[in-house]
Amino acid sequence: MSVDSVFESVTGARKAVLPSGLRLPAVLPTADEALDASLAQRLAHDGFPAHALGRLEALVLQLARIQSTNAQSFDLLAFDSPQVVVFAADHGIADEGVSAFSLEVTQQRVLQMLRGRAPVNTLAALHGFEVTVVDAGLASHVVLPEDATRRVPLVVRKIGHGTRNMVLSPAMSITQAVAALHAGMDVVKHLPGNVLALGDVGVGSTSCAALLLSRLCGVPLADACGRDHHQEGGLNNSQLQNKLEKLFAAASRHRKAVTPLDALAAMGGFEIAMMVGAMLQAASERRVVLVDGFVAGAAALVARGLCPAVADYLVFGHRSAEPGHRLLLIHLQAQPLLDMELRVGQASGALLAWPLLQAAQSLLEP
Known part of the structure; x- marks a missing residue:
């Protein structure tokens, strides 16, 4: 796979120097050969070939490693008070016409979630998840109509009124990026349970995800924001060409942003940064982290760059219809549980x- 010329300088080693004010939680790897051997015996059944359960067995082992601190004492998987957190933010690059939607759509989607009328609300109610929406950096304040009933809490942790236009300047300062990371950590600290599903909403967010994928993995930008041939609606060919030109301009302007944190600040979003912090904090608390689509996957890419052990705690719920998401999962060496060609976001796939x-949990029950 060839690399775009603007990324040739970033395909080598990336030595990160983190700012002194960044406080990353300690995340322990979960590898445990004794536990794996014990569980393999429990999952084996007479008359069936080895690993008959396929990837479901791998899921059981991953979940057990997350919840076990001692192979001898581990018994069953336990899921307590599962939570969904959807981080919402706007992006200055949307001014460049890189999305088929206007910025107002972000707030519309947030209002739908707050009123309990979005797909994530239906699925969360079905599976017993509590939903929290976080204003990470919406361009305007969220105001519900007087006659509307709020069914979901809104946590306001606004870093700014949308990021800056990354074609003209960094999307955020390093100080803002660190503040967003810490805010994401703090949100998780105040949530109960040991399962966290993470999603996002924000017009222009897939442009950020494509740039982060391209910069941190050396994927050609045209592939990172490629178009699904079966896609209906969205950007037409001329609009897609404009999007590519604007993203190339942003990548060229920030070609020196090669470490995960620098790339996040230069070309990311407030909601992506908060998801990174949420993943790191949840992993430090040995929570299971269900990752949603392309944008949440880009956050996982940054989180892994900051702390490689966080990958042990990430369960990738699905592969979305975004072509870049498929490439991102390949680079993360992650196998998503589902492929439903979703475009909805908001943690619905997770x-x-x-x-x-739940099936993995049941397999360990007597």
């Missing part, structure tokens, strides 16, 4: 995969 985690 919630659709939840019954597979």
Whole structure:
């Protein structure tokens, strides 16, 4: 796979120097050969070939490693008070016409979630998840109509009124990026339970995800924001060409942003940064982290760059219809549980995969 010329300088080693104010939680790897051997015996059944359960067995082992601190004492998987957190933010690059939607759509989608009328609300209610929406950096304040009933809490942790236009300047300062990471950590600290599903909403967010994928993995930008041939609606060919030109301009302007944190600040979003912090904090608390689509996957890419052990705690719920998401999962060496060609976001794909985690739990029951 060839690399775009603007990325040739970033395909080598990336030595990160983190700012002194960044406080990353300690995340322990979960590898445990004794536990794996014990569980393999429990999952084996007479008359069936080895690993008859396929990837479901791998899921059981991953979940057990997350919840076990001692192979001798581990018994059953336990899921307590599962939570969905959807981080919402706007992006200055949307001013460049890189999305088929206007910025107002972000707030519309947030209002739908707050009123309990979005797909994530239906799926969360079905599976017993509590939903929290976080204003990470919406361009305007969220105001419900006087006659509307709020069914979901809104946590305001606004870093700014949308990021800056990354074609003209960094999307955020390093100080803002660190503040967003810490805010994401703090949100998780105040949530109960040991399962966290993460989603996002924000017009222009897939442009950020494509840039982060391209920069941190050396994927050609045209592939990172490629178009599904079966896609209906969205950007037409001329609009897609404009999007590519604007993203190339942003990548060229920030060609020196090669470490995960620098790339996040230069070309990311407030909601992506908060998801990174949420993943790190949840992993430090040995929570299961259900990752949603392309944008949440880009956050996982940054989180892994900051702390490689966080990958042990991430369960990728699905592969979305975004072509870049497929490439991102390949680079993460992650196998998503589902492939439903979803475009909805907001952690809906992560919630659709939840019954597979429940099945993994049941397999260990007597």
